[in-house]
Amino acid sequence: MEQIPFVRNAWYAAAWSEEIGRDLVERWICGVPIVFYRREDGTAVALEGTCPHRQYPLALGRLKGDHIECGYHGITFGCDGACARVPGEQRAPAAMRVRAFPLHERGGLIWLYAGDPGGADPAKITEQWLGTPAWTAVHGTKILEGRAQLLIENLMDLSHVAFLHPETIGNSSVAETPIVTEVLPDCVRATRLMKNIQPPALFAKFGVSARIDRTQIAEFHPPYMVLTRATAASTEPGYPTLNFVVIHCVTPETATRTRYNWAVARDYALDDPAVSEAWQTGSSWIFDQDVAALNAQEARLQRLPADHIELSIPGDAAALAARKLVKQLAALERRAPVAAG
Ligand code: FES
Numbered sequence: 001m002e003q004i005p006f007v008r009n010a011w012y013a014a015a016w017s018e019e020i021g022r023d024l025v026e027r028w029i030c031g032v033p034i035v036f037y038r039r040e041d042g043t044a045v046a047l048e049g050t051c052p053h054r055q056y057p058l059a060l061g062r063l064k065g066d067h068i069e070c071g072y073h074g075i076t077f078g079c080d081g082a083c084a085r086v087p088g089e090q091r092a093p094a095a096m097r098v099r100a101f102p103l104h105e106r107g108g109l110i111w112l113y114a115g116d117p118g119g120a121d122p123a124k125i126t127e128q129w130l131g132t133p134a135w136t137a138v139h140g141t142k143i144l145e146g147r148a149q150l151l152i153e154n155l156m157d158l159s160h161v162a163f164l165h166p167e168t169i170g171n172s173s174v175a176e177t178p179i180v181t182e183v184l185p186d187c188v189r190a191t192r193l194m195k196n197i198q199p200p201a202l203f204a205k206f207g208v209s210a211r212i213d214r215t216q217i218a219e220f221h222p223p224y225m226v227l228t229r230a231t232a233a234s235t236e237p238g239y240p241t242l243n244f245v246v247i248h249c250v251t252p253e254t255a256t257r258t259r260y261n262w263a264v265a266r267d268y269a270l271d272d273p274a275v276s277e278a279w280q281t282g283s284s285w286i287f288d289q290d291v292a293a294l295n296a297q298e299a300r301l302q303r304l305p306a307d308h309i310e311l312s313i314p315g316d317a318a319a320l321a322a323r324k325l326v327k328q329l330a331a332l333e334r335r336a337p338v339a340a341g
């Protein structure tokens with residue numbers, strides 16, 4: 001699998017709201033170190049995380065009000081990235097500045113626009129469930145020591161759940177049911193409709209033990225968002241119907257390290273902490289299994305020759321369509337370079 005260059009003109013889930021406060025936090029996004037903090041009024045700020053003077057990480061400096069003071073020679077930058085002060089100098093040089101990134105905070109997530117700030121329209125953020133009254137959600141983060149594309153393709157080919165997650169959400173009905181793949185202008189969708197099947201083990205924790213009709217729709221929204229829309233309706237009366245959306249925010253940190261911010265939103269049992277706990281524990285267990293598999297894949301890719309041949313099967317259609325879309329977007333950006341900001 002080739003390395004696909006980063007797509008920068010996009011919103012990336014940078015952090016959960018509770019992770020950013022009055023301490024300096026560094027996160028890499030698309031190969032760029034970025035320092036995050038909150039102003040005194042609570043608004044989140046993201047600045048390029050490397051001091052332009054001598055490359056000291058700004059996250060090792062300190063906050064002075066809303067400004068950030070480099071911990072090496074004390075040059076100070078404002079929330080807009082402009083230099084506010086050079087110790088011992090009368091004037092702050094205009095060229096001494098760092099890039100400020102557009103942010104949008106909603107539903108407990110802080111989104112960062114990594115490209116040309118002119119394109120930073122929050123309406124383009126696909127996520128629409130978190131923080132809305134009709135839904136409740138659990139969430140978490142995993143770190144993948146591997147390229148983002150591995151995770152995208154894992155999420156777009158859910159036949160793997162039968163083999164990687166047999167104790168929770170997988171059983172043979174998933175792998176044996178054919179997929180319908182649609183390549184739409186702005187998304188790739190893989191739909192699997194499973195009729196009258198045995199429920200997977202995790203669903204028993206939600207009180208669904210009769211046979212079910214199960215729907216599983218994997219949607220890729222380029223460049224790095226995948227949604228799993230799922231339902232499980234019992235074929236017999238007296239059992240709850242599960243309806244949930246798994247929001248997979250895939251944020252490439254570097255070419256071989258990826259931040260995976262995930263959430264499971266549901267529109268049933270909104271106030272039931274036991275259901276939330278089962279989703280939290282079950283999801284974290286499942287995603288640990290994915291991360292372990294993808295880490296093994298990345299380690300293997302690193303050691304194989306670049307011309308190693310990969311063979312695909314018809315079930316890979318959605319994953320391959322997603323790969324093609326990312327490559328097209330990356331190529332488009334390389335023809336029209338992103339402004340420095
Ligand atoms: S490296 Fe930041 S002030 Fe010198």
Ligand SMILES: [Fe+2]
Nearest residue numbers: 161164286290
């Ligand atoms: Fe998985």
